[in-house]
Amino acid sequence: xAKPKSKNLILASTTFERVVHWVLALSCLFLFLTGFGxxxxxxxxxxxxxxxxxxxxxxxxxxxxxIFGIAFLFALIAWGKDTLYFDEDDKKWFRxxxxxxxxxxxxxxxxxxxxxxxxxxxVLFLFWxxxxxxxxxMWFPIFPPALxxxxxxxxxxxxxxxxxxxxxxxxxxxxxxxxxxxxxxxGYVTKAWAKLHRPKWLRDVEAGRRSI
Amino acid sequence: xxxxxxxxxxxxxxxxRACQVACKQWNKLPAEKTQQHGTHQNPPxxxxxxxxxxxxxxIPLKEGGVKWLFxxxxxxxxxxxxxxxxxxxxxxxxxxxxxxxVINSELCIGCKMCVNSCPFEIPRINPEDNKxxxxxxxxxxxxxxxxxxxxxxxGPGAITxxxxxxxxxxxxxxxxxxxxxxxxxxxxxxxxxxxxYVLPEKVRMYERMVVxxxxxxxxxxxxxILKPLSVLAIGAALVGTFFHYVIKGxxxxxEGGE
Numbered sequence: 193x194a195k196p197k198s199k200n201l202i203l204a205s206t207t208f209e210r211v212v213h214w215v216l217a218l219s220c221l222f223l224f225l226t227g228f229g230x231x232x233x234x235x236x237x238x239x240x241x242x243x244x245x246x247x248x249x250x251x252x253x254x255x256x257x258x259i260f261g262i263a264f265l266f267a268l269i270a271w272g273k274d275t276l277y278f279d280e281d282d283k284k285w286f287r288x289x290x291x292x293x294x295x296x297x298x299x300x301x302x303x304x305x306x307x308x309x310x311x312x313x314x315v316l317f318l319f320w321x322x323x324x325x326x327x328x329x330m331w332f333p334i335f336p337p338a339l340x341x342x343x344x345x346x347x348x349x350x351x352x353x354x355x356x357x358x359x360x361x362x363x364x365x366x367x368x369x370x371x372x373x374x375x376x377x378x379g380y381v382t383k384a385w386a387k388l389h390r391p392k393w394l395r396d397v398e399a400g401r402r403s404i
Numbered sequence: 405x406x407x408x409x410x411x412x413x414x415x416x417x418x419x420x421r422a423c424q425v426a427c428k429q430w431n432k433l434p435a436e437k438t439q440q441h442g443t444h445q446n447p448p449x450x451x452x453x454x455x456x457x458x459x460x461x462x463i464p465l466k467e468g469g470v471k472w473l474f475x476x477x478x479x480x481x482x483x484x485x486x487x488x489x490x491x492x493x494x495x496x497x498x499x500x501x502x503x504x505x506v507i508n509s510e511l512c513i514g515c516k517m518c519v520n521s522c523p524f525e526i527p528r529i530n531p532e533d534n535k536x537x538x539x540x541x542x543x544x545x546x547x548x549x550x551x552x553x554x555x556x557x558x559g560p561g562a563i564t565x566x567x568x569x570x571x572x573x574x575x576x577x578x579x580x581x582x583x584x585x586x587x588x589x590x591x592x593x594x595x596x597x598x599x600x601y602v603l604p605e606k607v608r609m610y611e612r613m614v615v616x617x618x619x620x621x622x623x624x625x626x627x628x629i630l631k632p633l634s635v636l637a638i639g640a641a642l643v644g645t646f647f648h649y650v651i652k653g654x655x656x657x658x659e660g661g662e
Contacts, residue, residue, distance in 0.1 A: 230492040230515075231631065246493045247513040293652070330515075337520040341622040344490075344517065348626050352634035356641045363645035369655050384657035 204381040212266045219260040226253035261324040274304045275313040282307035303392040323350045408502045409571035413602040416562035419474040426557030427456035452530035455539040459611045479526045479539035481505045481598035487518035503598035504541030523617040
């Protein structure tokens with residue numbers, strides 16, 4: 193998007209970040225759709241969306257798994273350096289859980305991502321490894337049955353964790369935090385938003401210490 | 405239609421392998437290229453095209469020589485089949501009123517979940533069409549009042565077929581008559597198998613015979629615990645975020661923004 197004229201707006205994410213986020217989001221949602229279709233007999237109507245039914249749905253689930261798996265590598269490039277560490281302010285953030293659950297006088301200041309977002313990314317990193325790792329060996333079972341059957345357990349455990357995270361992530365990124373969705377949309381947020389959600393980051397950007 | 409049981413009395417088996425051949429013939433299964441691996445067991449293992457195999461076990465005797473144990477290996481047709489529990493496609497693995505567990509290979513998508521969930525490691529994949537195959541209990545014969553092809557071909561009467569109660573009673577009578585270590589194998593596992601063995605020796609003496617088989621714990625954890633729990637967790641997250649919005653409300657930036 194062309195730079196808006198309003199001085200109130202500031203670019204919160206690069207084009208690279210936004211594209212990676214959308215590829216991750218769409219491939220993840222499609223994995224959930226096809227995965228649930230395979231997981232629940234009661235959702236057998238999902239298979240009817242695909243010519244070839246279940247066989248096609250399973251193959252697309254597998255192929256989409258590769259897309260998601262590769263997209264996450266780009267996510268690591270995009271957000272790894274801002275998420276894979278915790279500092280003193282993050283510890284304080286955890287003590288009040290960012291002021292999300294009870295009234296807090298002052299929420300500890302954070303940079304580009306708060307401690308909750310960092311945790312989300314680290315858990316996603318862990319389960320990316322679990323889901324892709326188990327998925328590959330479910331698709332191509334080179335291990336004996338006594339081992340392979342445990343991959344299904346891990347895979348469905350990933351569904352539990354990632355499904356729950358996805359719902360909370362969607363809520364916090366949209367109507368739970370008004371103004372946040374445009375970080376993934378056209379990229380521009382208001383400075384008031386940045387002051388509330390990324391105070392240290394805003395100071396750094398305005399002082400020229402970091403670009404985005 | 406009453407439940408049926410196939411009784412395999414291995415004490416009567418002479419390892420003629422007529423059952424193996426009859427199975428291939430009735431089910432139109434191709435012969436396989438095999439290899440000599442030091443025993444008369446041929447082919448060495450079950451496969452997508454070998455649903456019925458006589459396993460040869462040689463037990464060296466103290467006084468010299470060997471004792472030969474023969475066992476017909478094939479699907480046991482569980483009352484509670486792990487393969488069916490694991491299969492993601494509705495109607496792909498079905499149980500017939502006679503007790504047969506049948507894979508409808510036309511619906512199979514080659515996910516191999518049945519292969520990895522069977523307590524007896526029975527279903528096998530055909531690498532050419534990537535579909536699972538196994539013994540069908542000759543459901544196409546028994547549903548028309550015939551007995552399975554293997555039972556029909558068995559000369560010494562080691563494989564017999566009939567109503568469940570009658571066959572189980574016959575199995576226990578036979579084991580009692582044999583005495584010693586003789587046991588009945590099958591009626592106590594996975595809510596009762598529809599293939600029941602009379603084994604003259606201890607279970608562990610026979611090749612690939614599973615001692616105390618049961619539905620794998622992983623399968624229970626996967627399908628009965630984590631699967632419903634994931635629905636519960638995702639539902640709780642939906643309800644939780646909704647009420648967070650209602651009770652705590654969204655986190656709005658100060659006025660002056662969009």
